[in-house]
Amino acid sequence: MGDPGERLKDSRSHRGLAGDSPAGLDAIDLRLLELVQEEGRITLSELGRRVRLSPAAVAERIRRLEGNGTITGYAALVSPAHLGYGVLAFVRVAPRGGLTLRHPRPQKVLARPEILEAHHVVGEDCWILKVAVRDTGHLEELLEQVMTLGRTTTSIVMSSPVDRRVIVPIGRERPE
Amino acid sequence: MGDPGERLKDSRSHRGLAGDSPAGLDAIDLRLLELVQEEGRITLSELGRRVRLSPAAVAERIRRLEGNGTITGYAALVSPAHLGYGVLAFVRVAPRGGLTLRHPRPQKVLARPEILEAHHVVGEDCWILKVAVRDTGHLEELLEQVMTLGRTTTSIVMSSPVDRRVIVPIGRERPE
DNA sequence: TATGAAAGAGCTGGGCA
């Protein structure tokens, strides 16, 4: 499964079906994708047992999925709450002036470790940030800095019924 | 690193520092957390080399982090674009009537595979959904269903400068 | 908590169907 010591190549950051189409995935690839999304550290042997293929054959398929950018990496998932982040929130930022992402001020704000995700969006806002902070006081301090970029609107997360859904290739969603 | 075949125990879905505090993490735990977040399939031996500890000692520390809920699991990261999802968007839903999450209608909507994350928030909206869809036509179809829950506001993601930040225990953010 | 040794499981590369 590649050298775990390097980032995978070809992990474009988003949109636009760059490169390969979802076609070319057979039912076994599908199942493998599902399994590795759920159990990132599952062994090739175990995968082989589940899909009835030899470890070597599975390794080859996984290597292909990594190589063409379908699998972009592997990660341990950690609980923000256990690391001192008691509050999760979404902050929407509506532009003030024509500040683009390349300018130094946004760069500096986006570098803050509390910002888990930052998305540049069209629509009525400009950016959507997902942030984790210690408490509301901490949130206030963070917002002061974010507000230098534009008008902010904050929504504090109470619960997350869907935290992270396994992605299934389009057209292959499970028949319930 | 535990049986990869089971979900980790004690992975509360969020907020509120349930259980253990971030204290009790020494510099080595910190480094391990960073490494496994970046390279989810790194071996215990390799971790041992990087932090200068025996594989057995690393295994023990990782087991502790998993056991107390700091590490909640492992996952392969996949590219939605490579699986046919050309459009990523955030949909905010403002309540219409007092529909709670436990009711069957929201349950059915949240079950749609296009919904990658669903957060229940306070603030001016009620829910924030992160969705992946094939194209704008597909988005329209999805929104028709989501609109049964309330007024929706959609923001289409153009780029994600911060896709997923490694979480660092609070108070231990890296001195730049 | 950490280490080292030993046994078992898993991985990788090459040859072949």
Place this chain on the structure above:
DNA sequence: TGCCCAGCTCTTTCATA
């Protein structure tokens, strides 16, 4: 594409500090 085999690496456990 996939299988098997051989050699090597990784994991796990246990005794010991």
